[in-house]
Amino acid sequence: DAKTTQPPSMDCAEGRAANLPCNHSTISGNEYVYWYRQIHSQGPQYIIHGLKNNETNEMASLIITEDRKSSTLILPHATLRDTAVYYCIVRVAEPGSARQLTFGSGTQLTVLP
Amino acid sequence: NAGVTQTPKFQVLKTGQSMTLQCAQDMNHEYMSWYRQDPGMGLRLIHYSVGAGITDQGEVPNGYNVSRSTTEDFPLRLLSAAPSQTSVYFCASSYNSAGLNSPLHFGNGTRLTVT
Numbered sequence: 744d745a746k747t748t749q750p751p752s753m754d755c756a757e758g759r760a761a762n763l764p765c766n767h768s769t770i771s772g773n774e775y776v777y778w779y780r781q782i783h784s785q786g787p788q789y790i791i792h793g794l795k796n797n798e799t800n801e802m803a804s805l806i807i808t809e810d811r812k813s814s815t816l817i818l819p820h821a822t823l824r825d826t827a828v829y830y831c832i833v834r835v836a837e838p839g840s841a842r843q844l845t846f847g848s849g850t851q852l853t854v855l856p
Numbered sequence: 857n858a859g860v861t862q863t864p865k866f867q868v869l870k871t872g873q874s875m876t877l878q879c880a881q882d883m884n885h886e887y888m889s890w891y892r893q894d895p896g897m898g899l900r901l902i903h904y905s906v907g908a909g910i911t912d913q914g915e916v917p918n919g920y921n922v923s924r925s926t927t928e929d930f931p932l933r934l935l936s937a938a939p940s941q942t943s944v945y946f947c948a949s950s951y952n953s954a955g956l957n958s959p960l961h962f963g964n965g966t967r968l969t970v971t
Contacts, residue, residue: 779960784965786946786948786963786964786965787899787946787948787960789959789960846898847898848896848898
């Protein structure tokens, strides 16, 4: 699996958009980008994933660059409850492969009042 | 819908004791896995299973055993607890082992202390 690089921490003002970057310069053509978050002392929570097109759901948007070497998770209107560690993971998702997702250290996002 | 249920939530063991961490899911998921989380190290995969009767090792399997006799349950056994196994343990499942639209669902963890 491709390795990812994320900043260790970021701050964001409440109500503003939070843009969390992730570098995955060694990503392969069949690897997807997944984002999870972990609020203190809870289990990680799935946010969104994508292959090469931008994706949006009720929680966030995922912007993947054209060369797929980096991506940005966007929380459009951050709230205090979005304070968490955010993990960017790349992983092959094809029939027959095992789901050995490897989580790195992530980005600690702190939303400030 | 209960999702992924882990028990116990907290456990204290003495060195050398054995115990089983329980994990159950009610979503009929094929894939189940165990992670440990230590400060500053993210989540590390211990063991995983792609279906009943099939298990395999992850990144840090030493000192742990698993079995998958049913689709719903995936217990993690510590054979002889060591202080290095003090950690938070998370169980996770997904619909199938590789599907595009089957992200992992996590339990809320078991906090284990070995003295």
